[in-house]
Amino acid sequence: MLGSYREVMWPRLVANKILRKSVGSNNFVADFPPDTDQKLLEASGLLDERPSFTSKSILLEQHKTTHLNYKVFASTWNVGGIVPDDGLDMDDLLETHKTPCDIYVLGFQEVVPLRASNVLGPDNNKVSAKWNSLIRETLNKGVAEPHRDKDVSESKGTNSISQDFRCIISKQMVGILITVWVRGDLWPYIRHPSVSCVGCGIMGCLGNKGSVSVRFQLHETTFCFVCCHLASGGRDRDERQRNSDVNEILARSSFPRGSSLDLPKKILDHDRVIFLGDLNYRISLPEEKTRLLVKSKEWNILLENDQLSMEILNGQIFRGWQEGIVMFAPTYKYIPNSDLYYGCITYQKDEKKRAPAWCDRIIWYGSGLKQHEYARGETKISDHRPVKAIFTAEVTVIRHGKKIRNLFFSDRFEETIDVDAKDYSWIST
DSSP states (O other): OHHHHHHHHHHHHHHHHHHOOOOOBSOSBOSSOTTOHHHHHHHTTOSOOOOOOOTTEEEEEEEEEEEEEEEEEEEEEEOTTOOOOTTOOOHHHHTTTSOOOSEEEEEEEOSSOOOHHHHHSOOOHHHHHHHHHHHHHHHTTTOOOOOOOHHHHHHHTOOOOOOOEEEEEEEEETTEEEEEEEETTTGGGEEEEEEEEEEOSGGGTSTTSEEEEEEEEETTEEEEEEEEEOOOOOSTTTHHHHHHHHHHHHHHOOOOOTTTTOSOOSGGGSSEEEEEEEOOOOBOSOHHHHHHHHHTTOHHHHHHTBHHHHHHHHTSSSTTEEOOOOOSOOOBOBOTTSSOBTTSSOOOTTSOOOOOBOOEEEEEESSSEEEEEEEEOOOOSSSBOOEEEEEEEEEEEEEEEEEEEETTSOGGGOEEEOSSOOOOTTSOO
16 A cells, blocks of 8 residues: 555655746745734834824824944755754854854755655655754854943833844755844844746756755845856867856746835846856866866966856856955865865776865845955765855835924924834844
8 A cells, every 4th residue: 555655655756856837936934934024013012002192193104214234144055964963062063252243144055965766756854844943053153142331222122132143034845945034133134035946957957966946025125035056067169058047046036026026036136146156167277277276276277268257257157246355275076074175096097087176156136245255174984075255235124204293383393203113222233
């Protein structure tokens, strides 16, 4: 009986994978459901009680637009199908010894081995839960409460708001995982979280290759982060398939427009866009020459022949995209748990050599983002080294206020009261 049930279910799983559409959805993991924004605002005490008005007064809307800067951490890491141990040290990647960022976005590839059962079967969410548990534990080590002036807090009625980092989106497609974390006091200002998955792998639609994109709105600014795993291959012209994957991801990724139809639908429609992942672009030089240049740390010569750098410069696929200056060694392909590149020691005759390359990259699109750091981590469990970047992101904030005008007095007796806006000077900018 069990055997016949499996025989029925397996074709259904395959069909579901093939026919899965890439439309945006709310089917993701988070610390809170995506529709609790207003409830959290009220529970956190971030909305003032409305003042009472007599029939002799009228209420006039006032809006004030300002801009805040938030620190955004982004990383990508192909973990080679390795399930992390409970004691895996994430401090090197997340840089918890430095001043914390406001938003953390971590992208992973190959969180599970890319064998048929994982590609065609249901996603193994236990693995993503394990990674999220490690991230939560690392980010929330010694989290301090926000500093607030006592007089301001008492006069404004500000409640104590947890500074713990919260997961607002976590989504896995086969081996691709992206997880987004924000400071607890920013969570009430996050709206419209959504995801979009695009498979570019087997038959051009399965999820062994492709992307998981996430979007959300912080105050009045929309963000989109794309975590991808593009086509592999170090042969001549293999980069064309990677370019094709990028075109597919940009064309097929789609998000809900919202009830007012005013939200961005496509990746490039968002205000702040970051593209990260195992892009798999290689260095277009003979293997022997590549290895010699890597050994002598001739990064400039290597980057002149780096496929992604050339694509950005040519402006065909990545028109308008930017990448920070690469000043670190190629991140692929290492012998796991060592500092040795694969192929630098004796290997079998029919084994692929795989010259070193900067496969793992972070690029961004448009304005409003300023990169301050672009580096690699040194955790060695995989054949890839992780890559990380820190940005400052400009965010538009609209302060909503109310003006009370007494119908029986002149303008000089008007009183202005900020109903929604509080003093948030303790929020890092």
